[in-house]
Amino acid sequence: MHSLSRRLLVSVSVPLALFFGVMMLVLDTGFRALSERSLRELLDAQMVALIAAAEPQPGAGYAPPAGDLASRLRTPGSGLYAQIRSAGGRSVWRSPSTAGAPIDFGGALDPGARSVRYTTTDHQRIAIESRGIQFEDAEGTWEFTFSVAASLTPYEQQLWRFRRQLFGWFIGLMLLLMVTLAGLLRWVLAPLRRMEREIHAVEAGRNEVLGGGYPRELSGVADNLNTLLVGERERVARYRDTLGNLAHSLKTPLAVMRAALSGVHPGAQDVIGPEIDRMSGIIEHQLSRAAASGGALLGQAPVDVAPVAAELRVALLKVYARKDLSIEIGVAAACQFIGDRTDLVELLGNLLDNACKWCRSTVRLTADIDANLATRGRLQITVEDDGPGISAENRARIGQRGVRTEESVPGHGIGLSMVQDTVELYRGSLLIDRSPLGGARFALRLPGREAQPAPN
Amino acid sequence: MRVLVIEDEQTLRETLKARLVDTGFSVDDASDGEEGLFAALELPLDVAIIDLGLPKLSGLEVIRRLRAKGRSFPVLILTARDRWQDKVEGLQAGADDYVSKPFQFEEVLARVQALLRRAGGWASPELSCDPIVLDTRAQTVRVQDVPVELTSFEYRILEHLMLRAGEVISKTELTERLYDEESERDSNVIEVLVGRLRRKLDPNDTLRPIETLRGRGYRLALARTATS
Numbered sequence: 001m002h003s004l005s006r007r008l009l010v011s012v013s014v015p016l017a018l019f020f021g022v023m024m025l026v027l028d029t030g031f032r033a034l035s036e037r038s039l040r041e042l043l044d045a046q047m048v049a050l051i052a053a054a055e056p057q058p059g060a061g062y063a064p065p066a067g068d069l070a071s072r073l074r075t076p077g078s079g080l081y082a083q084i085r086s087a088g089g090r091s092v093w094r095s096p097s098t099a100g101a102p103i104d105f106g107g108a109l110d111p112g113a114r115s116v117r118y119t120t121t122d123h124q125r126i127a128i129e130s131r132g133i134q135f136e137d138a139e140g141t142w143e144f145t146f147s148v149a150a151s152l153t154p155y156e157q158q159l160w161r162f163r164r165q166l167f168g169w170f171i172g173l174m175l176l177l178m179v180t181l182a183g184l185l186r187w188v189l190a191p192l193r194r195m196e197r198e199i200h201a202v203e204a205g206r207n208e209v210l211g212g213g214y215p216r217e218l219s220g221v222a223d224n225l226n227t228l229l230v231g232e233r234e235r236v237a238r239y240r241d242t243l244g245n246l247a248h249s250l251k252t253p254l255a256v257m258r259a260a261l262s263g264v265h266p267g268a269q270d271v272i273g274p275e276i277d278r279m280s281g282i283i284e285h286q287l288s289r290a291a292a293s294g295g296a297l298l299g300q301a302p303v304d305v306a307p308v309a310a311e312l313r314v315a316l317l318k319v320y321a322r323k324d325l326s327i328e329i330g331v332a333a334a335c336q337f338i339g340d341r342t343d344l345v346e347l348l349g350n351l352l353d354n355a356c357k358w359c360r361s362t363v364r365l366t367a368d369i370d371a372n373l374a375t376r377g378r379l380q381i382t383v384e385d386d387g388p389g390i391s392a393e394n395r396a397r398i399g400q401r402g403v404r405t406e407e408s409v410p411g412h413g414i415g416l417s418m419v420q421d422t423v424e425l426y427r428g429s430l431l432i433d434r435s436p437l438g439g440a441r442f443a444l445r446l447p448g449r450e451a452q453p454a455p456n
Numbered sequence: 457m458r459v460l461v462i463e464d465e466q467t468l469r470e471t472l473k474a475r476l477v478d479t480g481f482s483v484d485d486a487s488d489g490e491e492g493l494f495a496a497l498e499l500p501l502d503v504a505i506i507d508l509g510l511p512k513l514s515g516l517e518v519i520r521r522l523r524a525k526g527r528s529f530p531v532l533i534l535t536a537r538d539r540w541q542d543k544v545e546g547l548q549a550g551a552d553d554y555v556s557k558p559f560q561f562e563e564v565l566a567r568v569q570a571l572l573r574r575a576g577g578w579a580s581p582e583l584s585c586d587p588i589v590l591d592t593r594a595q596t597v598r599v600q601d602v603p604v605e606l607t608s609f610e611y612r613i614l615e616h617l618m619l620r621a622g623e624v625i626s627k628t629e630l631t632e633r634l635y636d637e638e639s640e641r642d643s644n645v646i647e648v649l650v651g652r653l654r655r656k657l658d659p660n661d662t663l664r665p666i667e668t669l670r671g672r673g674y675r676l677a678l679a680r681t682a683t684s
Contacts, residue, residue, distance in 0.1 A: 321553075
């Protein structure tokens with residue numbers, strides 16, 4: 001029951017089927033009663049005709065003249081039979097149609113008595129009506145039992161034909177109704193489907209907000225959603241701006257203090273200098289932590305990794321111009337990071353900066369999409385260098401939660417702990433090992449996807 | 457070497473200026489983006505130190521406009537926002553290096569000197585034009601491995617000539633790079649200083665390290681030596 005249209009279809013079709021079922025039962029019962037009555041009328045009519053036509057025969061017999069018999073009574077196996085019995089139950093006359101049909105018409109009845117019973121002969125059901133009759137003539141009083149029997153087969157066949165027809169019609173009608181209903185639902189639910197599609201587009205970053213033109217019942221929801229989407233993006237932007245300003249306004253006084261320190265007694269310098277550095281470190285660490293959005297905002301387009309890597313490469317080559325190094329970038333063209341661009345720039349910037357700091361001459365960044373993994377870890381990025389590398393012990397310490405990297409591993413500064421934090425926010429993973437180049441290798445797994453060509 | 461410092465925080469600006477002057481730079485300063493841009497466009501600078509968070513005109517914008525007007529001297533940015541996004545933007549706008557606040561003066565000095573060397577096509581802090589070796593870190597000069605005592609003005613002239621060894625540098629340019637805006641200028645002083653420098657570097661008049669090109673200026677005539 002995970003779809004609205006399925007719910008509606010089920011909730012409509014179940015009562016409909018129930019209604020049709022009851023209707024069929026009622027019609028069926030009615031039809032059966034009707035055919036039973038017509039059968040009884042037939043038997044009655046035959047009975048009356050037989051009694052009227054029957055005459056005493058020589059030798060205590062009693063029979064209708066052969067010429068007066070209905071044609072069905074004369075034809076063997078016609079389905080209509082008649083018999084006349086004497087008071088002792090002995091058959092005095094049988095209609096020619098009984099030839100070859102051993103029908104048990106029953107015993108003799110008292111004058112005036114009537115009976116109707118059903119029996120099965122030769123695999124066909126037969127209804128038998130019997131009447132006890134008393135005649136008076138010159139020779140005395142005679143008692144006979146008249147029986148007329150009719151095969152039920154034609155009626156049963158008719159009944160089944162009726163049922164088949166009824167069933168066929170109902171099924172047809174039901175299907176027609178369901179198809180109409182489905183069409184109706186499609187039409188009624190179309191705006192919901194559209195909303196679902198547009199939300200997907202927003203999630204995938206193809207659109208920033210939902211479009212307009214929703215029906216009255218949904219336009220409120222769409223508007224609110226849009227307000228939420230835009231508001232959230234603006235909030236994050238404002239938040240980052242504030243954090244940036246905060247960093248600026250906290251660190252500038254620290255810079256002033258640092259600068260003023262040169263005129264102070266050297267003993268005081270040794271105390272205050274490291275404290276200033278510590279404060280600066282804390283500000284940087286906490287603010288960069290807070291600024292990391294740690295997730296894709298809705299409506300935010302996935303970020304192409306290649307341009308970010310290229311930008312950082314140019315920037316770092318400038319910064320490390322004093323060092324004769326080469327930064328090799330191997331990013332698959334379609335690599336996209338599902339998340340915030342600033343976060344990606346920080347992650348790669350810190351890792352590349354660290355690698356540039358420690359390398360002898362080569363830094364390598366590769367990025368690829370592994371479609372076999374869950375989206376959360378699909379983007380694989382490695383940053384490696386040919387420097388001295390990080391010892392296994394220090395690697396383990398960087399990986400520990402809550403350990404301030406800059407304290408645990410001298411030289412691998414705040415940057416790495418920020419990388420660790422951001423990766424955790426994205427529920428990705430960070431693995432540090434030895435690069436084939438000889439130095440450290442940082443392997444990141446982050447939410448990513450392969451770039452899809454724009455729809456339309 | 458003439459350096460412009462654009463920084464809105466007064467104490468920081470003044471300390472930076474004082475320390476740079478101590479180190480032998482002629483320093484101009486500005487306290488906001490507009491003033492800074494004006495100074496940077498007007499003055500014959502060797503290097504500029506620009507804070508990114510400036511009032512009136514952001515540091516980023518100052519750098520962009522400087523580069524758009526064809527000013528190619530190296531720019532060092534000071535930034536309190538330690539985000540790579542900001543650094544990348546600054547470097548893309550045309551800055552050459554960055555220093556994060558709070559900084560130690562030595563860090564800024566090292567970066568500035570490295571930028572100046574790079575701008576002159578030198579890779580190491582030791583400028584070597586055999587047999588003269590000038591160490592920009594220690595601000596010492598040796599000729600044939602013998603230390604030579606120079607005054608700060610003499611040193612600055614030699615440093616400038618050596619940084620751009622092979623190029624002709626006019627007397628006006630040398631004067632401008634020796635003095636900041638407020639100082640009185642006297643181009644005769646340069647002739648006197650160059651004369652003293654020649655005698656100190658080449659007492660026997662055998663090396664002739666500094667050429668005079670009549671009406672055009674001076675040139676360091678020794679070939680650059682690749683440093684190990």
